[in-house]
Amino acid sequence: MRLRFAPSPTGPLHIGGVRTALYNYLLAKKHGGTFILRIEDTDQTRYVPGAEDYIVEALRWCGIMPTEGPGIGGKHGPYRQSERKDRYAQYAHQLVESGYAYFAFDSEDELQALQERAMATNQTRLIRTEGKNSLTLSAEEVAKRRASGENVVIRFLAPSDETIIIEDLIKGTVRFDSNTLDDKVLLKADGMPTYHMANIVDDHQMEITHVIRGEEWLPSTALHSLLYRYLGWEQPQFAHLPLILKPSPNAFLNKRNIEHFGEKFSQEFAKKAEGEVDAKKVQNLMIQYLRDFKNLSATLKLRDKDSNLQKDIKSFLKDALFGKLSKRDGARLGFPVFPLLWEGNGTEDAFAGFRETGFEPWAMLNFLAFLGWNPGTEQELFSQDELVEAFSLERIGKSGARFDFEKGRWFNQQYVMRMDNREIAKRLLPLVEAKGYAASEDFLTDFAGLMKERVTFFPEFLESAAYFFEPVNAYDEVTIQKRYKTENKPHFDAISEQLSELATFDTAQIESTIKGYIETNELSFGAIFPMLRIALSGTTKGPDLFGMAALLGKEEVLNRLKKAYATFDAIKNEVIS
């Protein structure tokens, strides 16, 4: 079994691509097959420097590295299509010779006119019958045009009156009427193949047995199947994955934020619109539509009585709110749609990454795996090995799955909570150093034990518990004003005193000391605990008070208590005066 992931280096690899790579990887791994990376860079105009490196780095971070690919090696290389350029032309010409393809010489303008007319009149063969090509021109003319080196492409000659049947491993039997197929370009004027040609040749030569790819390829699979047949090659098995869709609008739209989104969308609309637009009017209309967020798709339906502006706005909102998950959605909705940060050129082209957000790679993959697949059991958390074992194509669903970032958060939280404390400590070390803090691995291990149930993403360890690494710089004044009583000051001093006398400053000792003091003096926990907590951390939120104190250490605790009580009085006095 040989499977390939074949992205195009036109930008960062997005999350849908990662899922496709994952499914390919899982299936290969499960059946002892080979997982191959192939770079589909046949469009020189869309090549983006750094994109290929990004793809490889992303796969590496995810832990789903191919065993054949560019920079990796393998017997079926090279693995960049630009480096296999020579291989494609001969097959395109072979198809011409065997009558399954033809030369075409149409100019860009002619072609566009033909395509528009074809669409308007539902004809699929206009380019063939009315264009300039080796079917309509004389042999001399064709020879002359080919010799002159003018704009020549090779087009597929779609057959008539055939039914093409694809047995898709996910979608089942899919039928196409060959009369609805148009004559796709196979070999471009620059000598490069199109995706269709390159993909067939490479999959054949690389002995790919299973093509697992996004559903957007399903319509062109009829063409691919025909190409295999006409070239006399056995075709691989196909499996077309359901798409990952944008989050449901009513998952993030609510009464409070429609103004915000109205403003955001109207700015985007203005940027896209040509000519002047009445910004205020656009924004108001958008908000009006958005207000009906519970049945937006009905609201956004175009009506005859709508003005052109209304229609434009509705179309814009429909594109922005429905359909395939796109790179823009991340910035719009505040979550990453790429595995790694992509810096690009300027802010418009920069995108956040799951890695930088603090995701564990396998948590992200576990989350992505469930977007379109499920094991049929109630298990949701899978180790890498378990997922390889459980995965199968049969359990991939047919319908598109909406991206739900909240669920993604939950997956990561589960991973963090289950992670070994020392493992967390090791991962925290570089983050700690980057912040300029000093902490040992042992300290961080205990710290992880205290904090991991309170954290969703790694950076939060340091953000929500910075007080373990630096002095408390702000106290929760509201709570102090409410709960702190100056007359309890002697008690706090006495607690400090008792703590200072502890020989072993551990969680149990600290707990029994403080609790013992409260009980013997008939105080309430509520009068003491919150104040101690604020004294040590500045906030009422946080891990177990005694564990926190133990980790901080006796000296630090006594210092913090001393400093805090002085400040508490000042805060309390401020309020009174």
Next chain:
RNA sequence: GGCCCCUUCGUCUAUCGGCUAGGACGCCAGGUUUUCAUCCUGGAAAGAGGGGUUCGAUUCCCCUAGGGGCUGCCA
């Protein structure tokens, strides 16, 4: 416009003709707890509509509607 795919709670989904329609995220309520979080218990929440087939349809078929994709010398 044409072609193709899809349709169970807000979201991800289970169900392969017998269903009081199950689970998870999120939400709400309660409990445990020194706070927060975790954890536990409970709750609201779904089979797009219409026809068939069948003793029986969420499950099979058809139509309609809705959603999605493709329709590029992009992949």
